[in-house]
Amino acid sequence: MAPSLEVEEPLPDPIDFSAPLKQAPKLVAPEPEHCPGPESNLAGTADSCAGCPNQAICASAPKGPDPDIPLITARLADVKHKILVLSGKGGVGKSTFSTMLAHGFAGLDGLENPVGLMDTDICGPSIPKMMGVEDESIHVSAAGWSPVWVTNNLAVMSVQFMLPNRDDAVIWRGPKKNGLIKTFLKDVEWGELDYLVVDTPPGTSDEHLSVNSYLKEAGVDGAVLVTTPQEVSLLDVRREVDFCRKAGIRILGIVENMSGFVCPNKKCGYVSQIFRASTGGAKRLAEDEGIPYLGAVPLDPMIGMACDFGESFLDAYPDSPASKAIRQVVERVVKTVGGS
Known part of the structure; x- marks a missing residue:
C-alpha cells in the first residue's frame, strides 16, 4: 500500500526479435518531391524517379501491402x-494517464x-511498473503470446516482460522496433476485449506510423491527445494534431494533464495552479483546432x-479530484466511440 502524503507526515542480454517480414528499402538519399514512395507500384518507374539515386533500390523493392496486415x-x-x-x-x-484510462475502462x-493495455514505448517501457507486474514474463502457447493479467479483466503487453533485467536498455533501430510492434499485434492472444488502449512514445515517428x-x-x-497547460507543451501537441490529420487518425479529444495541483492534506482539497495556461491551455487549443x-x-x-x-x-x-476527472474523461471517450 502506498504511504500517505498528508502534509503533517514526512514523505518516505536483450532478446533478439526477428525483423518484420517486409522492410522498407534503405534509401541512400532523402525522398524527392513528388516521390510515389518506395513501396508504391510506381516506385522506380514514375517520371519523378528519373535521376533519383534511389531509383534502382525502389524499383527492386517489394510492392503492395504488408502481407501480415490480414493476420x-x-x-x-x-x-x-x-x-x-x-x-x-x-x-x-x-503513460501514467494511459494506465489510469485503462483502469477506468476496466x-x-x-x-x-476485459480491457487490454499495450505499451509500444519500446525504449522506455514504464507501464509494467505502474501496473505492478514488472516482474512477470510472457507465456507462449500454441495460440500465441499470452498477455500479463493485472486483474481478472485487465491485461498488459510490454517489451519489459522480455528483458532479462528491468534496467536493460533496448538499443534498436526503427525496423527492429516496428517488428516488435507487429509481433504484439499479430501474435498476442488478446482474445475478446471491449477496449484496447495503445500507449505510444512521444513524437510522430516510426512507432506511430507502424x-x-x-x-x-x-x-x-x-x-x-495528452498535454499540459503551458504553451511549450501545446506547441508539440499542435504537431500531433497535424500528424493525426495527415495519417487519417480520428482525434477523440484532448486532455489537459497536470492541470492544477491537489493539496495533499485530506482536509484541504484545494487545487492550485502550478503550470499556468499562458495561452488558454488545452481548452483554447481544442476550440481553435x-x-x-x-x-x-x-x-x-x-x-x-x-x-x-x-x-x-x-x-x-476514488474521492480525489483527479480520480473524478479521469472518470469524466473515460465517460466522454466511451460516449464518443459508442461503447456500452
Whole structure:
C-alpha cells in the first residue's frame, strides 16, 4: 500500500526479435518531391524517379501491402474498440494517464469483456511498473503470446516482460522496433476485449506510423491527445494534431494533464495552479483546432505514489479530484466511440 502524503507526515542480454517480414528499402538519399514512395507500384518507374539515386533500390523493392496486415486484422477482430494515446512531447504524463484510462475502462459498469493495455514505448517501457507486474514474463502457447493479467479483466503487453533485467536498455533501430510492434499485434492472444488502449512514445515517428498502418484494416476508433497547460507543451501537441490529420487518425479529444495541483492534506482539497495556461491551455487549443475537449486532470501527489507501488489510483483514492476527472474523461471517450 502506498504511504500517505498528508502534509503533517514526512514523505518516505536483450532478446533478439526477428525483423518484420517486409522492410522498407534503405534509401541512400532523402525522398524527392513528388516521390510515389518506395513501396508504391510506381516506385522506380514514375517520371519523378528519373535521376533519383534511389531509383534502382525502389524499383527492386517489394510492392503492395504488408502481407501480415490480414493476420493482424484477424487477430484483433474480437477487440471492439482500439484507442491510441498520443502526445507531442515527453514529460506530460502520457503513460501514467494511459494506465489510469485503462483502469477506468476496466471499472466501467456493464463491461462485457476485459480491457487490454499495450505499451509500444519500446525504449522506455514504464507501464509494467505502474501496473505492478514488472516482474512477470510472457507465456507462449500454441495460440500465441499470452498477455500479463493485472486483474481478472485487465491485461498488459510490454517489451519489459522480455528483458532479462528491468534496467536493460533496448538499443534498436526503427525496423527492429516496428517488428516488435507487429509481433504484439499479430501474435498476442488478446482474445475478446471491449477496449484496447495503445500507449505510444512521444513524437510522430516510426512507432506511430507502424501502429497506424498495421491497425488501419482492423479499425482504430481514434486517438486521445495528452498535454499540459503551458504553451511549450501545446506547441508539440499542435504537431500531433497535424500528424493525426495527415495519417487519417480520428482525434477523440484532448486532455489537459497536470492541470492544477491537489493539496495533499485530506482536509484541504484545494487545487492550485502550478503550470499556468499562458495561452488558454488545452481548452483554447481544442476550440481553435475544432477538436473535442475531454477535460482537465489535476496533479495529485498520490498518483505518482500509486504508480510507484503498482496500484490503481482510481481504486485507492476514488474521492480525489483527479480520480473524478479521469472518470469524466473515460465517460466522454466511451460516449464518443459508442461503447456500452
